[in-house]
Amino acid sequence: MAAENGNPGFLKRTWHRLRSPSAKWSVLGLLVVGFVIGSVAIIGTQVMVNVTGTDKFCGTACHSMQWVAKEHRDGIHGTNRTGVAATCHDCHIPKDYPYLLFYKARAGIKDVIGEMRGVIDTEAKFKAARMEMAKHVWEEYAGNNSQACRNCHVFTKEVLAKQKEMVRPIHATVMEGKATCIDCHKGIAHTAP
Template sequence: LKGTIHYNNRSGVRATCPDCHVPHNWTDKIVRKMQASKEVWGKVFGTMNTREKFLEKRLELAQHEWHRLKSNNSLECRNCHSAESMDFNRQSPRAQAMHSKFLITREKTCIDCHKGIAHKLPDM
């Protein structure tokens, strides 16, 4: 996270892990915490208790997060980045085109194009 725009940026606003990984809605938050308990289980019982074991599972864990964000229309992204408040004129021509085509039409959601925005991508 420390090497990404979500940590170091000109505005000085910094996202932390819960901003992206813990839903704000209470019901969704409880569901996510139950899912995360399986990850804690892996740490306690040795299936993911070393850096090497974590790296072996990293792609699978990332895929779970990508699926979660895809299914909730990237809600955690939208808590800070609403399409309605974006100034497309300040974006690059490519970003303007992509956001107009996919984001505004809801054909795609943030995670479809922005995997790796807050973490280095796992080996794929």
């Protein structure tokens, strides 16, 4: 009906608006540019999350954590009889994607500034700051019910009868929600300060 009175139809008008320039760019051109920029941002973010989430990056490439990385590699979570090893990322980075990005951005800014200022660039400085860093991690674990531990250690599948007699009642309290992993397991992945 619109074509009968000389006006183009809705689809033609929409297509014309998408293709015709609005000052310098057409709406379609702006959408394509926006899509490309958005895609590059999403892919770039994912690449950075993957690169900065490796043990190599955490322990040697950028961070002043080579002393802790060695402890981890030599400890029960880095080398054990089953061959299953936890990575830095498994224990220290949240799994939920939006929070993961916020956490990595915040930690990244803090860590880069710390690296540039040489906050922990010697083993002596590391040892001096170790208790403070450990307390921060312990508080985080206590606050989220040791979620990083629970990502691998599933209490609903544990058989108390197969555990050592002295730990059964303690693990029972954890299963009841009256305690959390970090209450007893400070120093399990790294040497306790």
